Amino acid sequence: MNLSMRWPRTLASRLSLIFLIGLILAQALSFGAQYYERYESAKNTMLGNLETDVSTSIAILDRLPANERASWLQQLQRKNYGYLLSEGANGNPMNTDTPEAPIAMTSIKDAIGKDYPMTFTDIPGPRKHFQVHLKLTDGSPLTIDVRPSMVPLSPWLPMMLLGQLALMLACTWLAVRIAIRPLTRLAEAVDTLDPNTHPVLLDEKGPTEVAHAAKAFNAMQARIAAYLKERMQLLAAISHDLQTPITRMKLRAEFMDDCVEKEKLWNDLGEMEHLVREGVAYARSVHGATEESRRTDLDSFLDSLVFDYQDVGKEVQLSGKSATVIDTRPHALRRVLVNLTDNALKFAGAAELLVEKKADGSVSVKVMDRGPGIAEDELAQVMEPFYRVENSRNRSTGGTGLGLAIAQQLALAIGGSLTLSNREGGGLCAELKLRG
Amino acid sequence: MEHVDHILIVDDDREIRELVGNYLKKNGLRTTVVADGRQMRTFLESTPVDLIVLDIMMPGDDGLMLCRELRSGKHKATPVLMLTARNDETDRIIGLEMGADDYLVKPFAARELLARINAVLRRTRMLPPNLVVTESSRLLAFGRWQLDTSARHLLDDDGTMVALSGAEYRLLRVFLDHPQRVLNRDQLLNLTQGRDADLFDRSIDLLVSRLRQRLLDDAREPAYIKTVRSEGYVFSLPVEIVGAPA
Numbered sequence: 010m011n012l013s014m015r016w017p018r019t020l021a022s023r024l025s026l027i028f029l030i031g032l033i034l035a036q037a038l039s040f041g042a043q044y045y046e047r048y049e050s051a052k053n054t055m056l057g058n059l060e061t062d063v064s065t066s067i068a069i070l071d072r073l074p075a076n077e078r079a080s081w082l083q084q085l086q087r088k089n090y091g092y093l094l095s096e097g098a099n100g101n102p103m104n105t106d107t108p109e110a111p112i113a114m115t116s117i118k119d120a121i122g123k124d125y126p127m128t129f130t131d132i133p134g135p136r137k138h139f140q141v142h143l144k145l146t147d148g149s150p151l152t153i154d155v156r157p158s159m160v161p162l163s164p165w166l167p168m169m170l171l172g173q174l175a176l177m178l179a180c181t182w183l184a185v186r187i188a189i190r191p192l193t194r195l196a197e198a199v200d201t202l203d204p205n206t207h208p209v210l211l212d213e214k215g216p217t218e219v220a221h222a223a224k225a226f227n228a229m230q231a232r233i234a235a236y237l238k239e240r241m242q243l244l245a246a247i248s249h250d251l252q253t254p255i256t257r258m259k260l261r262a263e264f265m266d267d268c269v270e271k272e273k274l275w276n277d278l279g280e281m282e283h284l285v286r287e288g289v290a291y292a293r294s295v296h297g298a299t300e301e302s303r304r305t306d307l308d309s310f311l312d313s314l315v316f317d318y319q320d321v322g323k324e325v326q327l328s329g330k331s332a333t334v335i336d337t338r339p340h341a342l343r344r345v346l347v348n349l350t351d352n353a354l355k356f357a358g359a360a361e362l363l364v365e366k367k368a369d370g371s372v373s374v375k376v377m378d379r380g381p382g383i384a385e386d387e388l389a390q391v392m393e394p395f396y397r398v399e400n401s402r403n404r405s406t407g408g409t410g411l412g413l414a415i416a417q418q419l420a421l422a423i424g425g426s427l428t429l430s431n432r433e434g435g436g437l438c439a440e441l442k443l444r445g
Numbered sequence: 446m447e448h449v450d451h452i453l454i455v456d457d458d459r460e461i462r463e464l465v466g467n468y469l470k471k472n473g474l475r476t477t478v479v480a481d482g483r484q485m486r487t488f489l490e491s492t493p494v495d496l497i498v499l500d501i502m503m504p505g506d507d508g509l510m511l512c513r514e515l516r517s518g519k520h521k522a523t524p525v526l527m528l529t530a531r532n533d534e535t536d537r538i539i540g541l542e543m544g545a546d547d548y549l550v551k552p553f554a555a556r557e558l559l560a561r562i563n564a565v566l567r568r569t570r571m572l573p574p575n576l577v578v579t580e581s582s583r584l585l586a587f588g589r590w591q592l593d594t595s596a597r598h599l600l601d602d603d604g605t606m607v608a609l610s611g612a613e614y615r616l617l618r619v620f621l622d623h624p625q626r627v628l629n630r631d632q633l634l635n636l637t638q639g640r641d642a643d644l645f646d647r648s649i650d651l652l653v654s655r656l657r658q659r660l661l662d663d664a665r666e667p668a669y670i671k672t673v674r675s676e677g678y679v680f681s682l683p684v685e686i687v688g689a690p691a
Contacts, residue, residue: 310607316613
């Protein structure tokens, strides 16, 4: 149950884990089986030898005259066991029937137990060590001193195992990398996917599945670009075809005598015209500005914008200085600020612009008003196209619902970000952050 | 007999050109309406006009091509007012680069067109510019500055863009079109009021001081725009036309 919680998050680590555990288990199993087989056969040979050797040695010692026995001990000494012509050391008596009894003990008992009664004692110590006590036919004591030990492992075996482990790690890493890389590349491509700019085509080479995914991605990119283009063309066509009749109607209206009807007609035409313009502007903003970026003196840029408003009698003020030259698309930047300022003028009748240079080199331009502001839960939605806040539904101030959407799109297009917030003491603050 | 200005209207939409023609006629101008470039050329062969209103979007030869043709032929002094259908910055810029004197975005109001026509006529009559800016050479160079006449901003000597407000651009353009010539406040006011004439209410002195700031000109010892006591202002540096940067 807890497995899912501990399951690593990345595909790479999951795959690595599966590969590695699988390979190590398989390796351990085959190593274990081989080792067991080798151990068994070695043991059988060894015990066979032990039985013959011990019975031969005892027979020799038994038949030798007592005074010659000591000189033979050296020759009968083996690596793991030897003979003592004494009672041996004291130890704990051992039982041959328990399963823990060393196999060598049973072998010795099987070999000579019929001819010589014997006792076993265990000598305590860090290594397994036991003695077999028996009496030769002439009554003199004999002790077989046994230090059983496994066949030692070759010193190169652990190195070999480490080498294998390293090989497995390397193979796992390679396999996972090969499997994951196309996926990472695809994710990166999707992340940076911007149908407005030139499409970045994925390499359609590599394994079949990868090539297939890359082709599918490239085709999707082309389709998105085609849809966007189609939408642009549709909007442009509608707007162009509407502009001619609207122009005619406006001209005709001007021949009418001044009356309320003329005024109303004039306003309706103005609204239609505005919607057509904003619609095209929005489509263009989504489609990305084709405008070239250029080095722009920000202070004079804002000054001129504010003066243009002041020159037509609008209450727009600028405070702060940035003393910055930024790389930007001036028309797009202007459009963002004009839309924000127009919005402030529409809802509050006045706008204050504040420019600040931040410590990290970025620049913030705030467009603030003292209007009704926007309810907190609507702040995010107002930047969506055609969204209008409740109190602006009234068509005389409602506008098209595209102004902020255009500003938002263009802000993104020039590498900036636009955030709205309500000011302390009432009113809205739209902050445009630009990289320095 | 008093001279009545003759306006030639070129627009492929019959209703629009007739409505415009009638409106202008009603307001005391003489008008001729034609549907395309071919008719325009034929008419201009026989009759000189005072101003041409040219639609940009037309089948066949479009307004931009016709404007360029006018500027390079014997009618290069005839003012041109462009009607553009799209409200797109690049179209506006192209229209002006092609040598149009002003432009109006469709849909427009007839009274606005009338105001623009009058402003262009007044401007070109009062002081025809010394320098004719064209598409390929649209930068006016003076001192350490260059004025881009299509994008309507200044470029300093390392290519940084310095923006100008509409009024600042118009005033600077008047100075650059008539360098080293004293202009009085009335002349400046008239020449500057190209667009939005009714809304423009800044005094010339304020505008001049703003422009000096923009050009980093010292007001006490100005290098660019000098004050001529009791007369007006003079732009004291020579101006030359240079090609657009590649």
